[in-house]
Amino acid sequence: MKTVITIGEILLRLSPKEGRLLSSAEELSAVFGGSEANVAVALSGFGERAVHLSALPKNPMGQAAENALRKYGVDTSRIVRTEGRMGLYFCEGGASVRAGRVVYDRARSAFAEAPASLYPLPAALEGATHLHLSGITPALGKKAEELTRLALLEAKERGLTTSLDLNFRRDLWSESKAKACFLSLLPEVDILIASSDGLNILGLENAGTDLSACARAAEILHKKFHLRAVALTVRESVSASFNRLAGVYFDGEAHISPFYAVDILDRVGGGDAFAAALLHAFLNGFSGDEAVSFAAAANAYKHTVFGDAMCVSAEEILSAARGETRIRR
Amino acid sequence: MKTVITIGEILLRLSPKEGRLLSSAEELSAVFGGSEANVAVALSGFGERAVHLSALPKNPMGQAAENALRKYGVDTSRIVRTEGRMGLYFCEGGASVRAGRVVYDRARSAFAEAPASLYPLPAALEGATHLHLSGITPALGKKAEELTRLALLEAKERGLTTSLDLNFRRDLWSESKAKACFLSLLPEVDILIASSDGLNILGLENAGTDLSACARAAEILHKKFHLRAVALTVRESVSASFNRLAGVYFDGEAHISPFYAVDILDRVGGGDAFAAALLHAFLNGFSGDEAVSFAAAANAYKHTVFGDAMCVSAEEILSAARGETRIRR
């Protein structure tokens, strides 16, 4: 059991039932997520000790968010509670020819407004093995960007390994800002995670679903940014209900997972499951081949579980990776 | 924004949850629909002004039906409220090898019993651009047939364009009666809409999923009945959960849409979405190719939305038509 620190905003997700549209729904499910928190939950399921650092409002919704993480064993004792609002988003699941849709309402949230100085960074990182961040946090504004930067520096100073999932979001910031930020962060990053069709943010061509091209791109990134490892998620979006998912991992040599076909039940958080699985593999000495298949299978598995975050054991992912789909009695 | 008048019965649809049978359900969802009302709702979504003419009972269920249309911006001020009952139907969604099932209970409804003289036809048509009708209305009895006929004549007199969706329903009337009625109505019709496997009601062979045969049939109808345009929906029913949908449009020359594959969430109202999209395209000067693809995509899109009626923007249909199925953030 390793201790992994994740840092990021926790969002309330409000989504209508299957096949209902946001514009007419009268009942919404309420779950909590956020890229880095999802990674924490998944890591907890895999048996790691996950500590999530965030800022939440001092109101019942902030408490609900904390409860949601605690439920899955994530250590929330480092979360700060401030005046401010709960970031949230509305999410309409897609189906077949109809694309899913996300409406963000996260501006000026408790997390976005909290100064970096508010967080007990040294205490939180004390005794930890790894720090995981995503590109969403610096996209939320100056304060969150500073938090990202400070955390990375503090972590490297203390000898932790670090990972960054780019998670470039065009609705949060411009490509040029994102690029500049990522380039300034990468020197402190050990493991870079990105999607194969989001590579141009780092100056490469997108590699799409061509796994060899993905492997080449990962190798280039590995060298260019002196990374310990690069992991790419690969998604073939056949329809909003059916995708094929794979992964590529480069840690000196290239490792390619099989494609996993999934009928999509809830696609949000798939990349976070990939990241968590990859970190679990990395921290526990999986071979590169094992790591990438485990991560790609985790991504696929998440697509079958409702909610942003997924908390299942590594054994269940491994079983899925082996293609065992018969009912277990 | 054009003003389109639709006329037809509004039905309460009662349906059990996915996978539950009518014979054992203890909870039913309650939505309102009806072929022509569905067209009105979809047109409202596309930005047209839709005015629906109907008769509803003077009781809370009639009010509920009116509320359901108002919610989507349909003008219900021309609806008459009478003593009488709410027409309704029970609908069990199909799945895979199990066909869906509809049990109608619409006989002697407020609409079926209302004499044509009850409706404010001239006032309703005043200022309108187009009148849309379906073959279900005349199938409901003498009074509704007279309403159909009067509305068509009045519309033509006032210079509106008109459309008729055949919607032949074997459970409502005989083939011979339907044929006689349709033949008598067609002289006043500008746009004829039908399904490719329901053409024998007009004396042609059904064209099934053979798109060239469909195009030939549309051309024949176009000539024979001196129509401005003919549109055919094409459905390949692979299973009760999976269909492939296309459309053919003939407006002097033939236009053929691609096939759209859909995992079915709610197939009722697909043809009405097709009709509404086609009318929107017609009224707004889409090219024939654009029109038929837009209409076929709307049909597919409707299969992914719960309820009889669908209210989405034209942009969303166009995006689906272009095959954009990734989540929109």
Add this chain to the structure above:
Amino acid sequence: MKTVITIGEILLRLSPKEGRLLSSAEELSAVFGGSEANVAVALSGFGERAVHLSALPKNPMGQAAENALRKYGVDTSRIVRTEGRMGLYFCEGGASVRAGRVVYDRARSAFAEAPASLYPLPAALEGATHLHLSGITPALGKKAEELTRLALLEAKERGLTTSLDLNFRRDLWSESKAKACFLSLLPEVDILIASSDGLNILGLENAGTDLSACARAAEILHKKFHLRAVALTVRESVSASFNRLAGVYFDGEAHISPFYAVDILDRVGGGDAFAAALLHAFLNGFSGDEAVSFAAAANAYKHTVFGDAMCVSAEEILSAARGETRIRR
């Protein structure tokens, strides 16, 4: 049928099921409300033409809010759609010894940020009989306060009657600011509506549940502010599940309603139902005694209906006012 204009923010209300707390709920019902919008919906139920003026975000949630009003026949054609967020609040219903709780998240909403110049005030007021406002709107900031002021002036200029429901909310602004604002608005107000325990905002002692004291207070306000009428809601809060409600009306002489005992199902919007009923009574020439009983019964009735807004006919309220509680077949 009179035309009444209401102006105010529409909020999304998210609330857990009965007996569930916000801090642990995983399913939330989604309804739309807002003091003035609730008045519009109730007036529509009573048969008036209600036009609601507001600003809503250009996204599916803004559309959902508009749909929610349209469903009940409110004219939403004057609503402006802007970039911006949907104001919302979380609401935990109380029960017995446990008080209900509201967590607002409405700061910087589309409505709060919209400048007064954005609204088509002259067009909206054209042909209207009455303008209704509440003290919540000026509490939302300078822009909304200006909108309130402009609307009142414009309305008086055009000869409309006007009403203001104080609705003082301590969480939105200070007592002194509210007082100053109210005093500046009252010269243009014909009908003042307030709660009997919120009178100190106007410099009087709160009258609580003492109906004679309420009548005296109403008389004082009537004279002091040269009003056509003053209406006070009276609430005895026996527990969070059981209240006794009454009203006092002064239009030159005092009118006092009976107390209506209610087992509370959803208490939000009770005061708005009171206001709407009072306006309906005022606009349709009810006697003072009829008016106040009708309004108090509407308040009680609303406590038995789920949601912020209630859309029922005047006959139903009158039947409740007469104490008819047997099942109607």
Add this chain to the structure above:
Amino acid sequence: MKTVITIGEILLRLSPKEGRLLSSAEELSAVFGGSEANVAVALSGFGERAVHLSALPKNPMGQAAENALRKYGVDTSRIVRTEGRMGLYFCEGGASVRAGRVVYDRARSAFAEAPASLYPLPAALEGATHLHLSGITPALGKKAEELTRLALLEAKERGLTTSLDLNFRRDLWSESKAKACFLSLLPEVDILIASSDGLNILGLENAGTDLSACARAAEILHKKFHLRAVALTVRESVSASFNRLAGVYFDGEAHISPFYAVDILDRVGGGDAFAAALLHAFLNGFSGDEAVSFAAAANAYKHTVFGDAMCVSAEEILSAARGETRIRR
């Protein structure tokens, strides 16, 4: 275990969730009931063999109705299945000051249209001890009235005891028609059941909640119509949420139950629970005092159970009659 035959229409009841109105509901619960079927279900719970005779449509809804009775052990083997529609009603539960509301849609149902000759009356009555009927059946039309009459005659011929619950429904027939019919049926009736405020249909003054007046009325009916027993339900309707219920029984001497106070969860079918309990008491030799308290408690008990029909053991009713309301572990 006695065999009791009940005859009457089975209706589908559609009702919105607590606090939701029919005019806006999007989800309806679906239960089956009908006065006589409710009696059959309750008798089955009390341990009798209940055989229900009815006509149901040959479609999934008719099957659902049959399943609903079978679930509670009612023998449905004598039910005939015909072409025709399912009778149904919409039911909005009341609350506090808001009266409940029922919208019937039962005209021309399979039952109302079935000729008396269709039913296997002799076979159904063979071996039975008692026949129970209600005044709703003859109110449904000539055919159902004939069925009532034939069943009564056939039952008396075979030596069964008989009971009639007047259940006068003003929405189904006129007072004069009902009176004439009841007077013609009473000679074959052994036990008359009525509500204390529905006595004027038999030419008496309503006795309301005055238990002595009820006892006197019951005695008068007993003598006038040569009955074996008369049972009256007494309801004080404090609000739509809170009633006080009692019963009076005259079998040569008067027996009066205590009043049972009930917070109402579902008031439909209370009278049927009363009737069933009274018949169970009658058929099993309860004393008059025991009988009337058991019946009044069953009425109260039903008000706490969702659905038209209630299937619980006699022990549970007896426990409630004794005022045992602590949790049973």
Add this chain to the structure above:
Amino acid sequence: MKTVITIGEILLRLSPKEGRLLSSAEELSAVFGGSEANVAVALSGFGERAVHLSALPKNPMGQAAENALRKYGVDTSRIVRTEGRMGLYFCEGGASVRAGRVVYDRARSAFAEAPASLYPLPAALEGATHLHLSGITPALGKKAEELTRLALLEAKERGLTTSLDLNFRRDLWSESKAKACFLSLLPEVDILIASSDGLNILGLENAGTDLSACARAAEILHKKFHLRAVALTVRESVSASFNRLAGVYFDGEAHISPFYAVDILDRVGGGDAFAAALLHAFLNGFSGDEAVSFAAAANAYKHTVFGDAMCVSAEEILSAARGETRIRR
């Protein structure tokens, strides 16, 4: 209408909603099932008289189980009610790459603890045509094994035909115990039902999805155990959401069904639907080809219906077997 006796445990199944995991669910659906009870329910749907023999606890859950069978017309009058607990299981539906999961909690249930002598075997078998058993019952312990044996002997003595569905469950007993038991029972069995990949329990190689191999295996079993007929279910598990199903039947010659592709909604009870359909075919003189296609289609059909047990008419299965998947109006 033949009378078929089924014997076996009835279990409460608790399962979370689609996509929710047992470890986080807060709402569970409650249905009742059990291999043999499922066969009884399906046979009742096909028009046979099904009598189910079991032991249930004397508490509300035992009553609920009985109600669940009665609802579908199964004769439960032979069920004994004892002190003891309700056997139950938790069931998490699988999806795509995620296998479904069953957690049993059936040890020491009322059924497992009831001695064979408790059951009214002679009375239950009196007048019956066929006895159906499954290999789950003897796996539950000595008492249940004895019940199985006694029932088989008693049935053969009375001239009933008999069937045994092996249903080998590795979690209930060892392979060697199961094999010994099955071998001792087979001399009294007329029809053997098994899955094509569970044949090694009888000493054969598993035949998987190779239909010719299945036919050979069935022939071998037919000869070796002097059976009247052997039926094998064949499942190709493409994913947890998509299977292809077929059947093989040997009654002197081999009969092979087509493969039916199914999108899985609820896979539990598919084999029981197969068994019931096969028995219905056998008892009503279907040809071997008809029998096996009917049985395989019933298996597929069950996969589309929620719950362990399915109650539909034979016509619906035949329609599915013919590939009719269009909506039936």
Add this chain to the structure above:
Amino acid sequence: MKTVITIGEILLRLSPKEGRLLSSAEELSAVFGGSEANVAVALSGFGERAVHLSALPKNPMGQAAENALRKYGVDTSRIVRTEGRMGLYFCEGGASVRAGRVVYDRARSAFAEAPASLYPLPAALEGATHLHLSGITPALGKKAEELTRLALLEAKERGLTTSLDLNFRRDLWSESKAKACFLSLLPEVDILIASSDGLNILGLENAGTDLSACARAAEILHKKFHLRAVALTVRESVSASFNRLAGVYFDGEAHISPFYAVDILDRVGGGDAFAAALLHAFLNGFSGDEAVSFAAAANAYKHTVFGDAMCVSAEEILSAARGETRIRR
């Protein structure tokens, strides 16, 4: 923040919706509870560090139970996971004249079967301030009784204060066994908690709702068993929907709370809320008067919250204790 250890079984509670009976429910809510675990959850809400010791099965249901406690901040790291089953119970909420009902199915659960030696008692008690136990644990069998005894001894040895809530359950053991056990445990107990009508288990007369008699009884117990404090819950059960609750506390002198009237939403766990509140008061130096009112109000508050356990702040209870039932904005 004090550390409190609680020890006891965690049960899955399955309950139908309001007004539905266990014998017919098709949907059950799933929550986790257990007297001592409920105390832990409430203490966590009040700001204490609560550590719960228990044994849970190594399966998804055991995980679900652990998740349920973690969600509310209870430290579950001392829980042991064993082979074995999840204890559970079915719970039908009462209403008005209908008593609630509990059907236990907890025999041979993982907790009941776990030997005392399995638990890390010394480690768990290390650093703790207080140990809380209930009389349910020793009632579950020899092993659990030994655990209770060992924990008490170990706690006293380490200088912790201890409390015991008698919670006598007639369905688990006999009065004589319980009495003997309680008498043997009391010497190690500091705070005794009991219900005023369960005192005869300790040889006193039940004191019912007579608060002076309760005070006298508490004083007698205080002296007789050399306790630091005695707390009694007092319940007047007006109906299954309405109770009046109070408390009496004796810590050298008598303290009596007011009666709190509650409309009951979920009465399970009220006594546990009382115990937790009392412990919080005791550990934080509340005065005796404050303590008993806080505890009685917590009991009442719990009756308004769904689920066995309640997690709210002390401020909310204090507000309820002050009778503040108006909506908090």
